[in-house]
Amino acid sequence: MTIVVISTGGTIASTEDAGGDASPELTGEDLVASVPGFDDQLSLRTEDFSNVPSAHFTVEQMHELSQLIAEYDSDDVVDGIVVTQGTDVLEESAYFVDRSYDGETPVVFTGAMRNPSLASPDGPANLLTAVRTAQSEGARGRGALVAFNDRIHAAKYVTKTNSMNLDTFRSPEFGPLATRDEETIRWSVATERTESVDIDPAALTNEVVGITVTADMHPSQIPAPDECAAVVLAATGAGHIPPKLIEPLEALAEADIPLVATTRCPEGRLATDTYDFPGSEVTLQRLGCYYSERNLQKARVETIVGLAGGGVGSVLSRP
Known part of the structure; x- marks a missing residue:
């Protein structure tokens, strides 16, 4: 099975610079290398789309990202797509893709609230959850998803609810679609897929x-x-x-x-x-x-x- 990890920057890709502040520097390969638990049967490919704080992400970049995802969807070798991004506008990027992507290949966004220089960074666990979700047959045909803190959400419902807490991404009214229990993604909620639009x-x-x-x-x-x-x-x-x-x-x-x-x-x-x-x-x-x-x-x-x-x-x- 082949999963593509597209890195766009954000806290999950940040390191502490000389001034003591975190800034995006890690590549997709760096992120994948930080995650234990991937088995030998899984092929992980990486692509560095950008390396910026998510607050810098533009609508043009969202469209380019959606186009790139569509290209991977047309590749018969690719079984799933994971996008790593900063959490500030992650829900907007994921929803843009949800509204413009009509493929069947699972697309899962994730990120982190704590950068790798802090105690207990959550990026590796979130990335593992996202990859496991992208591997799951239950993720196919659902449009864009968001995996965070062992929960999987529909892009149209999820929102960032806390500025700093790890358990920030929630779907307030309808709840998550699935959870990760150890290595299993347990789907519990069905939802209608968002209709996609062809963008000029x-x-x-x-x-x-x-x-x-x-x-x-x-x-x-x-x-x-x-x-x-x-x-x-x-x-x-x-x-x-x-x-x-x-x-x-x-x-x-x-x-x-x-x-x-x-x-x-x-x-x-x-x-x-x-x-x-x-x-x-x-x-x-x-x-x-x-x-x-x-x-x-x-x-x-x-x-x-x-x-x-x-x-x-x-x-x-x-x-």
């Missing part, structure tokens, strides 16, 4: 503004129509905004700037017909907002993918 790289843009709506938020935080390609709102509760935001959002709608709404709550979805006060979900619908079931950062990824794939309506719908 020339249409990729990062000019999608993501905004968390807060109490008595000033309307100046809403961009003008000439300052963005789309706006994603994480509304309060079931889809509510302060009334003073309505006018600047109307200006965006009148300029045909796509508006996407989700909830800022870690669980649940937007309402469609519970409230009708100014600024309620009825207002969002009147503005023509698309509804997303993902968190703000992934709803922004959805919107970016949609804009590059024929329109936001190719990935989201209006209620």
